[in-house]
Amino acid sequence: MTIQDKPDHQRLGMTDDEYDAVIDLLGRTPRTAELAMYSVMWSEHCSYKSSRVHLGKFRSDQPWVVVGPGENAGVVDLGDGWLAALRIESHNHPSFVEPHEGAATGVGGILRDIFTMGARPIALWDPLRFGPLDDPHNRYLLDGVVSGIAGYGNAVGVPTLGGEVEFADRFSRNPLVNVMALGLMKREQLVLSAASGVGNIAVLLGNATGRDGIGGASILASASFEAGDEEKRPNVQVGDPFEEKKLIEACLELYDRGLVVAIQDLGAAGISCATSETAGNGGMGMDVDIDAVHVREPGMTPGEILMSESQERMLAIVTPEHVEDVLAIAARWEIDASQIGTITDGPDLRVFAEGRLVAEVPAASLADDAPRYDRPYERPCYLNALWDSEPAIPDEIDVAKTLNLLLDDPAIGDRSWISSQYDHTLFLNTVIEPGHDGSLLRIKGTHKGMAVSTDGDSLRTYLDPRRGAARIVFESALNVAVTGAQPYALVDNLNFGNPENPEVMWQFVEATDGLAWACEELNVPVVGGNVSFYNQTDGVDIYPAPVVGMLGFCDPMPDRPPRLDRAEQGMGIWLIGQEASDDFSGSAYDRIINGTLRGRPLDVDGATARELIASVVEMAFDVPVLHDVSVGGLAVALAEIAFVSGTGFRVDDVSGRELFDETPLRVVAITHERDLETSVPRRRIGTMGGDQLGFGAAGSMDLSAARRIWADALPRRMR
Amino acid sequence: MTIAVVVFPGTNCEHDARYALALLGSHAELVWHRDDDLSGATGVVLPGGFAHGDYLRTGAIARFSPVMAEVERLARQGTPTLGICNGFQILCEAGLLPGALVANRDLRFICRTVTVRVESTDSILTSHTSVGDLLQIPLNSYEGNYVLPAAIDGAPSPNVVLRYCDSSGASGKQMNPNGSTDSIAAVADANGTIVGVMPHPERAVEDILGSTDGRVLLESFVSATASVVA
């Protein structure tokens, strides 16, 4: 059977059971536009149908959580009337098809999630995963994605303050592009998406609607799908940061003046999703007039207009007496606006085109009645073999040779090739810029600071999804703690393969268990997240790649927070936290030197983590340098301090194995003080100074030569 | 009115500029690009950003905004006029400064702190500095590459205010971040009252942000505006 012969619902990716559920719900067969709406709203992407049963394990009932998962962004209370909004989102598939526009529109989308809540977006982060850079196509993807994020983020005027990047073969045919955004507002600016008030007007703001991103709907819209027609129906969305910038300013002004009852951004499934969500969330209905929508091209069908994913659009719900003011503000900011709907007492969303009713469905059903699947899961058989063998680590390691190879790795070498393409100083908030651990922002006019770190570790998560996922939570917590900020709230992006594969589903269940457990140990609420399934190409699933974005908060912020470049000649080097215990599974050493991936990564003890994080936060107020030990172990952590500060060092009595071991919960502290005031285990291992990276008996390296390798690791591959 | 900070659609450094000026004790007001009356302004700042999305050519559309006729009138009568980054691009497009700004040599956006050397103190941006001073200022641009065709032919050589250099003060291809002609980072008109600067002095005004070297530049500007009788 060819695709043309399949029934419509199957062509739109709906199962027969799901189709029957729609018929049951409506009591009749759906109209064309209705079927299009259900097919998109009930898709995995919009409905979380395979993941929802597992997401309940995340806690968000801490008293500082103002808005938890479910709205466009999570919101936490920073005291004195200040609120922070945060959100993470993936744009994996679009970025593979067209890296520049895919990544750019990902930035645009996440920013709308933030200013939909009433907050001004103030910073972005970009966790990225690609295949190895020896393949030119992967270089093309990295280059395009970075230029897309830069092109959009810089132009829209939101600084990108960091991110992370991993390279592994499983991402070659399926790169991961996640974006996290942070917004700031005063409490009275908070707006939610639930519409209320019969007779209130839905105003569509921003870009004209075109045939962007119409997938399923366009197939339906044309009775006969002929070759050549695809010209008219591009799936690629093109971002317009200029329009978004105007939209941000216009919306913030609307909130300032108290002119909107509710607002919702337009994302997947465009108008049909935004109208049904605002109405459904408020327990209302809505009548929508498709002919009122301002469109970019003539001849669009009602289905196309409803489903279009044109970027840079918002739907505001406004009382009738405020409509004129809203339109005036839109005009002043030079954006288009049209009144497309009226709130009814529901419960139906009714859509009219040319006076004809083209859809009439219970508004809440599109979101609330979506199917939920408790998909079968099963521990993968590959694990036994992996756990039965350990990375081969010699007793004597040639430190200089090994470190040279590690520093040349593009995920370890200097990543400023990426971060210097992003404006990261706009808004005069950036206290710690990319290139350290967490980035740190101040809140002007207060003593408050916010730190953010995004972290993922797909290799360890592959080896043990539960431990791997838990470890990224602890790592991100340490990354913000070294700036002086307390781990405060988290968003997660769960990038996985095909959930219909029980082994992938098992990875998902284990990883979410690990995340939930670690967050509870740290008393960090999960205020939002995103699930990206079906990251699979030609039957190969990606490595499971949960990614977290940790928000840290401090009040007051340290006057002089620790920075890698504050290391000076003569300062003592201390190792704080756990002793190395031969944790090489998923390590840079095993990956780069052995070329293998095996064993089982160590678990983390919650109490130990809590204690270390608390002492690190405290130390950040007087220790000039704090840097956690992560990829590449102690050797890489020390080398990074030397490169950024321009000062060499000498450490003694540290074996080669200890230098490359990746046991978690360890931090390097550097200070002039004769001792560190802390209750956690600490050991002085050396002294800063000179122009060598000195490892005592294990050897030494010339600082500037090593630095050149590190600095060129990424640029030399991208030239 | 005091100092006017002009906001085009797409401008994004207007609040930063106003904040930095306020730190120096000066008052600035934001002015929308459709306003066409700047009477009373003692100085004008065209801040950074992407006016009109940088579409067509950076600065090309902005120069026709209604406010620009007023900016031009004030600039020509000697009111201190400072274009930062995108503002520099707009001043060039408007013909208030010579030359043009094109894409960086490596075709990548550059965000990093650069060192610049003061070449002339005869400008509203550098009157409080000394020739040879080295300053650390954040650079943030895609089109920061200043071109000055020798072919605008017979034009007097420009009044160079700042040049990119290394930490020892030396200029040259290696230390030139973006391919700018003669490593030019800032230029002025012949009187020194209209200045375009590519790096952002307003981003270097507090220790906590990494550098305070932008202060002396903005102080020069503020003191020039103080002597204007509006």
Add this chain to the structure above:
Amino acid sequence: MKHTFSVTIERRSGLSDPEGATASRALTDLGFAGVHSVSFGKVISIELEADTAQEAATQVEAMCRKLLANPVIENYTIENVS
């Protein structure tokens, strides 16, 4: 033998073109009332060495496919202007 080709790259129709739309509005604002639409493309002029015009054309075609144009969002046309 030296050949010169001119490659014109245009955005595929139907994709949104913010630059064209912005320029069109700007022209209207400037008083050019009759402007219907403006769209932007690139023109790339390439000088290359090849034995025959046919071979040069084949090479330019390959350059477009490999590097110069992005087939997902752009169309290109090639012209020999030697």
Add this chain to the structure above:
Amino acid sequence: MKHTFSVTIERRSGLSDPEGATASRALTDLGFAGVHSVSFGKVISIELEADTAQEAATQVEAMCRKLLANPVIENYTIENVS
């Protein structure tokens, strides 16, 4: 009456052309050994209403002078392609 014009804008010769230089290097790296030079320009297609082709051309010329090209660094050519 509707007219369509195509405006080609090229960087004045002698000025640096980072895009051209980069593309030329990339093409050589990709194995196109015979590439001498590559230069980039813009092509702007304009649809406008005017009574006569002559009048339309005069308008497009004015658009170029005022907005579309920067004479400091660019040259333009105009073609009626209606």
